[in-house]
Each structure stands twice: as C-alpha cells, then as structure tokens.
Amino acid sequence: MRRxxxxxxxGLPEIRPGDDLAGLIATGLGEPLHDRDVVVxxxxxxxxxxxxVVALSTVTPSERALxxxxxxGKDARxxxxxxRETRTIVRWERGVLISETHHGFVCANAGVDRSNAGAxxxxxxxxxDPDGSAARLREDLVRRTGCDVxxxxxxxxGRPWRExxxxxxxxxxxxxxxxxxxGQYDPQGYELRVTEIAVAxxxxxxxxxxxxxxxxxxxxxxxxxxxxxSTETAHDYVRPKxxxxxx
Amino acid sequence: MRRxxxxxxxGLPEIRPGDDLAGLIATGLGEPLHDRDVVVxxxxxxxxxxxxVVALSTVTPSERALxxxxxxGKDARxxxxxxRETRTIVRWERGVLISETHHGFVCANAGVDRSNAGAxxxxxxxxxDPDGSAARLREDLVRRTGCDVxxxxxxxxGRPWRExxxxxxxxxxxxxxxxxxxGQYDPQGYELRVTEIAVAxxxxxxxxxxxxxxxxxxxxxxxxxxxxxSTETAHDYVRPKxxxxxx
Numbered sequence: 001m002r003r004x005x006x007x008x009x010x011g012l013p014e015i016r017p018g019d020d021l022a023g024l025i026a027t028g029l030g031e032p033l034h035d036r037d038v039v040v041x042x043x044x045x046x047x048x049x050x051x052x053v054v055a056l057s058t059v060t061p062s063e064r065a066l067x068x069x070x071x072x073g074k075d076a077r078x079x080x081x082x083x084r085e086t087r088t089i090v091r092w093e094r095g096v097l098i099s100e101t102h103h104g105f106v107c108a109n110a111g112v113d114r115s116n117a118g119a120x121x122x123x124x125x126x127x128x129d130p131d132g133s134a135a136r137l138r139e140d141l142v143r144r145t146g147c148d149v150x151x152x153x154x155x156x157x158g159r160p161w162r163e164x165x166x167x168x169x170x171x172x173x174x175x176x177x178x179x180x181x182x183g184q185y186d187p188q189g190y191e192l193r194v195t196e197i198a199v200a201x202x203x204x205x206x207x208x209x210x211x212x213x214x215x216x217x218x219x220x221x222x223x224x225x226x227x228x229x230s231t232e233t234a235h236d237y238v239r240p241k242x243x244x245x246x247x
Numbered sequence: 248m249r250r251x252x253x254x255x256x257x258g259l260p261e262i263r264p265g266d267d268l269a270g271l272i273a274t275g276l277g278e279p280l281h282d283r284d285v286v287v288x289x290x291x292x293x294x295x296x297x298x299x300v301v302a303l304s305t306v307t308p309s310e311r312a313l314x315x316x317x318x319x320g321k322d323a324r325x326x327x328x329x330x331r332e333t334r335t336i337v338r339w340e341r342g343v344l345i346s347e348t349h350h351g352f353v354c355a356n357a358g359v360d361r362s363n364a365g366a367x368x369x370x371x372x373x374x375x376d377p378d379g380s381a382a383r384l385r386e387d388l389v390r391r392t393g394c395d396v397x398x399x400x401x402x403x404x405g406r407p408w409r410e411x412x413x414x415x416x417x418x419x420x421x422x423x424x425x426x427x428x429x430g431q432y433d434p435q436g437y438e439l440r441v442t443e444i445a446v447a448x449x450x451x452x453x454x455x456x457x458x459x460x461x462x463x464x465x466x467x468x469x470x471x472x473x474x475x476x477s478t479e480t481a482h483d484y485v486r487p488k489x490x491x492x493x494x
Contacts, residue, residue, distance in 0.1 A: 002457040002464065003254040091492045098492065106408040156444070160407050160493035161353040162415070162484045164425045164445025166452070178411045197403070197455065198411025205413070206453030208444065209472055210249040217249070225456055237409045245338045245345065246407035246493050 004224040008210040008217035014118055015218075017051035022140030025219055033147040036226040039137075040207035042218035043155040043170055044116055044124055046133050052125040053117060054081055068092065078114065081123055085110035090247060101126060104238035105170060106247075107157045126155065130171025131233040138173040150174035150227055153234075154204040160246060167208035169200035169234045175227035176200070177236035198237065199227065251471040255457040255464035261365055262465075264298035269387030272466055280394040283473040286384075287454035289465035290402040290417055291363055291371055293380050299372040300364060301328055315339065325361065328370055332357035337494060348373060351485035352417060353494075354404045373402065377418025378480040385420040397421035397474060400481075401451040407493060414455035416447035416481045422474035423447070424483035445484065446474065 009028045015021065025039065033039070047053070061069065061076035065083055069076035072095035079097075086099040090106055099110035103126070111126035118124075127133045130153045138151040153171035158164075169177070178196040207220040241247055256275045262268065272286065280286070294300070308316065308323035312330055316323035319342035326344075333346040337353055346357035350373070358373035365371075374380045377400045385398040400418035405411075416424070425443040454467040488494055 002459070003252065004453075004457055005250065005252045006453075007250040093492055096492070161486055161491060162445065162448070163486050164443045164448065164484060166413075166445050166448055168409070196411045198409065198413050199456070201409070201411065201413055202452040202455050205449040206251075206253075206456060208449050209446070209453060210251055212249075237411060239408055239410050244408060245340055245343070 002224070004206070004222060006206055006210050006220055006222050008212075009219040009221065010217065012045070012216070012219060015045040015048040016118070017048065017053065019049045020140075021045065021049045022137055022144055026141065026144045028219070029145075029221075033141070033145045033149055033221070034223060035148045036150070037147065038150045038152060038175060038203055038222040038225060038227065039141060040152045040154060040203060040211070040220045040222060041134075041137065042211060043111070043126060043130065043153055044113070045218045046127050046130070046137070046153050046171075047124045048118060050127055050133065052127060053119065053122050054125065055119065056081075056121045056123065068097075071095075078112065078123055081125070082109045082112045085112055085125055100241075103130065103170070104235065105157075107155070111155055111170075126170065127153070131173065131235060132171075134171035134173040134234075148174075152200050152203055152207070154207065156208065167204040167211075169198075169204045169237065172200045172232070172234050174229060175203075175232075176230040177232040177234060200234065201237065249471070251453070251469060253453055253457050253467055253469050255459075256466040256468065257464065259292070259463070259466060262292040262295040263365070264295065264300065266296045267387075268292065268296045269384055269391055273388065273391045275466070276392075276468075280388070280392045280396055280468070281470060282395045283397070284394065285397045285399060285422060285450055285469040285472060285474065286388060287399045287401060287450060287458070287467045287469060288381075288384065289458060290358070290373060290377065290400055291360070292465045293374050293377070293384070293400050293418075294371045295365055297374055297380065299374060300366065300369050301372065302366065303328075303368045303370065315344075318342075325359065325370055328372070329356045329359045332359055332372055347488075350377065350417070351482065352404075354402070358402055358417075373417065374400070378420065378482060379418075381418035381420040381481075395421070399447050399450055399454070401454065403455070414451040414458075416445075416451045416484065419447045419479070419481050421476060422450075422479075423477035424479040424481060447481065448484065 056077040059077040061080040065080035088100040091098040134151040156165045211217045303324040306324040308327040312327035335347040338345040381398040403412045426446045458464045
C-alpha cells in the first residue's frame with residue numbers, strides 16, 4: 001500500500017525582497033524533513049523573495065498597452081508589465097490575455113498578479129528562472145536540514161476546455177517532470193496508452209489542497225512519494241509550439 | 248496546520264461486468280472509512296463493472312472510420328468505437344484524434360482505451376454517465392460503511408501547451424467541483440485573481456500519485472480534506488464551447 005501525507009508549513013511571515021526563504025521554511029517546519037520529501041512552494045513567495053514585485057506607479061505604459069487598456073477597461077500600467085513578461089500573445093479576447101511567457105508557459109496575463117502582492121498598487125511577476133529558483137532553494141534546504149529533499153515551485157493556471165484553475169509546477173529540482181510508462185505493457189500485452197504522467201504537476205495540485213489561497217500557507221511538504229532523483233525541470237513541460245495543436 | 252493523507256486500496260480483483268464495486272472496495276479497505284473521506288476510483292474499473300467494454304471483433308467500421316484508418320494506420324474498428332463516443336471532432340491531425348465526448352469532455356480518442364481492458368482485442372469506453380456512476384457508488388458505499396464519503400471517478404487526460412498527462416475528475420458526488428474565492432480579498436484589499444479552484448481535479452491528481460498505472464491500484468482514499476457537501480458534478484468542469492477560446 002502506498003501512502004502519502006501532505007501538510008502545510010505554518011507561520012511564515014510576509015516575505016520581502018532578499019528574505020532567506022530556505023531559512024524561513026526550515027525554521028517554520030513543525031517536524032523535521034526526511035530524505036526524498038518534496039517541498040512545494042508557491043511562486044508568489046519565491047518571486048517576492050527575489051524582488052520580482054513592480055510598483056505600478058513606476059510603470060509608463062506603451063502605446064500598445066494604452067490601446068489594450070482602452071479596449072478592455074484594464075489598467076494600462078499592469079497591461080504594460082504583462083506585455084513585458086510576454087513572448088507571444090496567444091489570445092487577446094474579451095479582456096482576457098493568454099500569454100506565452102519568456103519561459104514558454106502559456107497562462108493568463110503572463111503570470112503577473114496583483115493579489116497578495118504585499119504592497120498597494122503593486123504586481124508580482126513570475127521568477128525570471130523558476131527552475132533556477134527551485135534549484136537554489138533545494139541547495140539551501142539540503143545544506144540547512146541535511147536532507148536530500150526535492151523542490152517544486154507552483155502557480156495556479158487556468159486551462160482550455162475545463163472550468164477552474166489548478167496548481168501546476170513552474171519550477172522544480174531533484175525529481176522527474178514526467179514518469180514514463182512507454183514500453184510498459186498491461187497484462188494483455190498492450191502498450192500503455194498514457195505514456196507520460198506529469199508527476200510534478202500532480203504534486204503541485206495535491207499540495208494546493210493543503211495550501212489554499214487566502215490562508216497564507218504558501219509552503220507544503222509531501223512525504224511518502226519518494227520520487228527518484230532527476231535532472232528534469234519544469235521546462236520539460238513546455239510543449240514546443242510546432243507540436244501543439246492548440247495555439 | 249492542514250494535513251492530508253492518501254493511500255491506495257490494495258488487492259482488488261480484476262473487475263468484470265456486473266461486479267459490485269462498492270462491495271469489493273468496502274471489503275478491500277485496510278482500515279475503516281471516516282465521514283468526509285474522499286474515495287477516488289479510476290474510470291477503468293467503473294466502466295468494466297458497468298459493462299462498457301467492446302470486443303473489436305463485433306465492430307463494423309463505417310466509411311469514415313475506414314478513411315481515417317487509411318490516413319493514420321490505426322485500427323478502423325477502434326476508430327469506429329471512438330467516433331461513436333464522439334460528439335464533435337475537435338482535432339484530427341497526425342493520427343491524433345481529440346474529441347468532445349457526449350459528456351462534453353475534450354480528450355484524446357473520446358476516452359476509449361485499449362490498455363488494461365481485461366480481454367484481448369477489446370476496448371474500454373468511458374461510463375455513459377460518470378456523475379451518475381459516482382452518485383451510485385457513493386450511495387452504495389454510504390449504505391455499506393455508514394460513512395458519509397464523497398466519490399470522485401477519474402481518468403488521465405492530456406492537455407494543450409503542457410507535456411504529460413494528469414488525472415482529472417470525470418464524475419463526482421458529494422463534494423464541490425469548484426472552490427470559489429470570488430468576492431474574497433487579500434490583505435491589501437485586492438479581490439483574488441484566481442477565483443475558482445478545481446478541487447476535485449486536484450484530488451484526482453493527488454490520488455494518481457498513489458494509484459499509479461501499472462500497479463493495479465485503481466482506488467485511493469483521501470483523508471483530511473473534509474470537503475463540504477455539494478451537489479456539483481464533473482459537468483461543472485465542462486466549459487461551454489462559446490466561452491472557450493481554444494476549440
């Protein structure tokens with residue numbers, strides 16, 4: 001019988017630029033980590049610790065942002081920040097902007113978000129390199145705790161076809177992105193149809209169940225999965241545009 | 248601190264048409280259920296118990312299926328079954344068929360799958376009414392165990408933009424599909440951007456981590472979430488076509 005437990009880390013303070021996230025997490029742990037625990041961290045506190053917060057008062061909107069603001073009634077300065085974080089606009093319809101970010105993720109508003117920014121009239125951006133953020137956080141946590149943990153950095157994305165948002169992995173270190181069943185066979189000898197399970201995305205989704213949105217639980221621990229070591233990253237989730245039927 | 252535990256139910260036999268799924272699950276439980284546990288069940292065993300298995304030798308392919316088979320090198324009989332389960336073809340490219348099913352789900356091959364069918368040259372179809380399947384299973388489990396559990400029926404779907412498959416809810420009973428943060432505010436007074444979390448999809452994803460694909464663990468228990476009672480169904484995940492930017 002496989003058994004997992006997940007819990008949220010309580011009592012983290014409001015995170016500010018330059019904060020030592022690994023130190024705060026290690027201090028906040030109610031119980032010691034184990035080897036192969038997965039530490040799941042919401043993007044927002046990673047971004048805040050990395051100073052990825054922009055005060056809208058400092059932003060001068062471009063012509064394009066002003067035009068989109070006029071079309072949609074949205075804040076031109078916030079649209080300007082979103083455009084700077086956007087490699088390609090995938091859709092701009094009915095005031096909804098779906099971006100391909102510079103990382104290659106496809107999501108609303110390039111992941112730029114005004115809520116829980118920690119300061120009035122500010123927005124939080126995705127980390128510049130969420131896989132790098134995860135790798136650094138992992139290194140710091142391993143050094144502080146002596147445990148060989150894995151790290152997943154998450155954000156909450158919408159998706160086509162299905163209502164509702166789900167938490168996904170945008171950065172990761174020390175575990176696989178995809179568990180491959182390719183070349184494995186069922187008892188009747190048929191190769192399994194589902195060949196790749198997005199295990200870090202499923203970990204992100206599971207962690208959201210204990211993290212919540214309003215409750216300020218931006219860190220969760222997942223124990224019992226004990227994922228194999230891997231050098232895969234969340235970049236392995238980025239489907240190349242030419243292979244994507246839905247761009 | 249919120250804490251969840253998840254585990255798989257072991258030792259279920261190969262499920263056959265007419266099997267009493269609730270009875271087999273109740274018997275297989277290693278420990279008693281609690282009120283508000285969530286019982287997560289893989290679609291495949293629900294479909295098998297409901298007799299949603301088709302022997303390909305009984306299928307006469309239509310002209311359309313024969314044409315698609317010639318284009319793709321796929322089995323015309325299997326394509327015929329997929330077409331019967333399809334309300335609208337969303338994409339047919341490079342041998343990949345993305346269907347809108349009669350339920351409204353968008354997924355590869357209308358959810359028709361050859362692996363783990365339990366019989367050679369057979370395919371398993373999605374349940375006719377997965378929400379109804381979940382409701383009946385819930386009723387049977389409540390009656391047998393005396394516990395007010397919720398039930399989620401899952402399948403593993405691909406998605407646009409991101410590589411890998413994730414487990415999602417295709418049927419559910421006794422818990423909400425969407426947790427709404429609408430009208431709730433962060434400490435700076437901004438309304439939260441992510442207004443609806445697809446909680447049953449996140450439960451499905453979490454459960455996959457203990458269910459696996461090859462290990463014949465088609466049932467998992469999720470304890471500690473204690474979702475509120477709800478009459479929502481997986482149909483609440485179906486985004487109406489006219490609201491979908493990616494059809």
